Amino acid sequence: MTTYLVKNVSVLGAEPTDLLLADGVVQEMGPGLSAESRSSVEQVETIDASGLIALPGLVDLHTHLREPGREDAETVESGTRAAALGGFTAVHAMANTEPVADTAGVVEQVWRLGREAGYCDVYPVGAVTVGLAGERLAELGAMADSAARVRVFSDDGKCVSDAVLMRRALEYVKAFDGVVAQHAQEPRLTEGAQMNEGELSGRLGLAGWPAVAEEAIIARDCLLAAHVGSRLHVCHVSTAGSVEIVRWAKSKGWDVTAEACPHHLVLTDELAATYDPIYKVNPPLRSATDAEALRAGLADGTIDIVATDHAPHPHEDKDCEWAAAAFGMLGLETALSIVQETMVDAGRLDWTGVAERMSYAPARIGRVDDHGRPIEVGAPANVVLYDPAARRTVEAAETASLSRNTPYAGMELPGRVVATFLRGKATVLDGKLT
Numbered sequence: 143m144t145t146y147l148v149k150n151v152s153v154l155g156a157e158p159t160d161l162l163l164a165d166g167v168v169q170e171m172g173p174g175l176s177a178e179s180r181s182s183v184e185q186v187e188t189i190d191a192s193g194l195i196a197l198p199g200l201v202d203l204h205t206h207l208r209e210p211g212r213e214d215a216e217t218v219e220s221g222t223r224a225a226a227l228g229g230f231t232a233v234h235a236m237a238n239t240e241p242v243a244d245t246a247g248v249v250e251q252v253w254r255l256g257r258e259a260g261y262c263d264v265y266p267v268g269a270v271t272v273g274l275a276g277e278r279l280a281e282l283g284a285m286a287d288s289a290a291r292v293r294v295f296s297d298d299g300k301c302v303s304d305a306v307l308m309r310r311a312l313e314y315v316k317a318f319d320g321v322v323a324q325h326a327q328e329p330r331l332t333e334g335a336q337m338n339e340g341e342l343s344g345r346l347g348l349a350g351w352p353a354v355a356e357e358a359i360i361a362r363d364c365l366l367a368a369h370v371g372s373r374l375h376v377c378h379v380s381t382a383g384s385v386e387i388v389r390w391a392k393s394k395g396w397d398v399t400a401e402a403c404p405h406h407l408v409l410t411d412e413l414a415a416t417y418d419p420i421y422k423v424n425p426p427l428r429s430a431t432d433a434e435a436l437r438a439g440l441a442d443g444t445i446d447i448v449a450t451d452h453a454p455h456p457h458e459d460k461d462c463e464w465a466a467a468a469f470g471m472l473g474l475e476t477a478l479s480i481v482q483e484t485m486v487d488a489g490r491l492d493w494t495g496v497a498e499r500m501s502y503a504p505a506r507i508g509r510v511d512d513h514g515r516p517i518e519v520g521a522p523a524n525v526v527l528y529d530p531a532a533r534r535t536v537e538a539a540e541t542a543s544l545s546r547n548t549p550y551a552g553m554e555l556p557g558r559v560v561a562t563f564l565r566g567k568a569t570v571l572d573g574k575l576t
């Protein structure tokens with residue numbers, strides 16, 4: 143395996159130093175390292191990383207890889223290639239596949255496909271209920287005990303709306319230190335809903351999706367998690383009220399964590415006026431006030447992490463009229479740039495804060511040991527080299543995803559992932575897959 147000597151890199155914005163990545167770990171760290179001391183049989187590649195920042199490999203707690211079942215939209219291989227290009231070394235693959243990941247067999251299949259592809263570690267999320275039907279609990283214990291070691295359980299795409307089932311799931315996952323990741327959407331309040339409920343939805347004639355449909359479930363679940371003493375994670379928080387509720391739950395000392403998605407930080411519901419379904423997503427794009435509350439919540443730690451909710455859809459499911467189109471947008475290859483633009487360049491988060499929200503905290507919530515570790519001697523060499531000074535125009539056709547539904551096509555974004563290392567192996571070099 144190639145050894146990499148990374149010269150003059152700024153680890154999380156600190157003074158430039160050198161990193162030696164060998165045998166899968168950060169073997170040496172400090173200024174003035176040279177390849178000379180390495181044995182002659184070893185192949186050492188030197189990377190001039192002047193101007194680049196080293197971040198711990200990013201961890202996504204919320205990715206849709208679509209395999210098994212919708213390999214026309216994404217596969218484990220194509221999705222993890224996109225992940226590596228975005229600086230991720232680990233992703234949690236959501237359970238809303240066909241068949242649903244509700245048994246040990248399916249989660250082991252997804253886990254193994256991730257291993258075989260080798261771009262990024264894949265941690266399958268297990269479904270909470272059989273077939274995501276919201277009627278009976280799935281075999282959570284069998285998935286936890288499987289080779290995939292599932293710790294995150296979610297019916298994402300659907301809400302576990304039955305309070306008794308949600309309570310039992312929260313109780314059940316305590317046995318193996320799991321967490322229930324809730325897609326908070328009160329189904330009756332969102333029947334037929336197409337976009338954020340507000341003055342604009344009325345004007346556009348699209349059925350509204352009220353903030354209370356999200357907030358009511360989050361409040362209920364925080365209370366349930368506290369009642370049974372379990373861990374709750376809230377997926378894709380999108381409203382200012384939701385941020386307030388999570389802040390309140392944390393102030394009580396309850397074990398509640400929450401994520402925000404890049405698109406909810408930067409895009410708003412006014413884009414629905416284009417009637418272009420590229421902007422159709424669940425939960426919907428909200429108001430500028432909501433986006434600002436998410437950024438503030440992310441800055442002060444109320445929102446623990448950024449998760450992509452990368453949701454690939456083939457063009458026939460997106461290039462149609464708004465009401466008929468699928469919900470969801472791509473996210474893996476643009477997440478870090480959006481966080482740079484909305485949080486770092488805006489002076490609200492430094493690179494250590496980014497590492498916490500996109501690597502350390504998601505790894506902690508998902509109970510992933512090999513990822514989300516600070517870059518230090520002895521740590522697994524899961525590292526991203528990032529150029530914050532670069533600028534690029536997003537081209538939908540350039541994505542590694544099998545789908546093209548990025549809402550950022552044609553937009554100029556800051557930053558570029560130059561290299562990604564998974565246990566010391568380069569998955570991306572010079573901004574390209576190896």
Ligand SMILES: NC(=O)N[C@@H](CC(=O)O)C(=O)O
Pocket residue numbers: 206238298299300325422423424425451453454469470471
């Ligand atoms: N976010 C979305 O709009 N869509 C997701 C489902 C989900 O995350 O709820 C999908 O699977 O396509």
Ligand SMILES: [Zn+2]
Pocket residue numbers: 298299300325377378424425
């Ligand atoms: Zn969801």
Ligand SMILES: [Zn+2]
Pocket residue numbers: 204206236298299451453
């Ligand atoms: Zn999702």
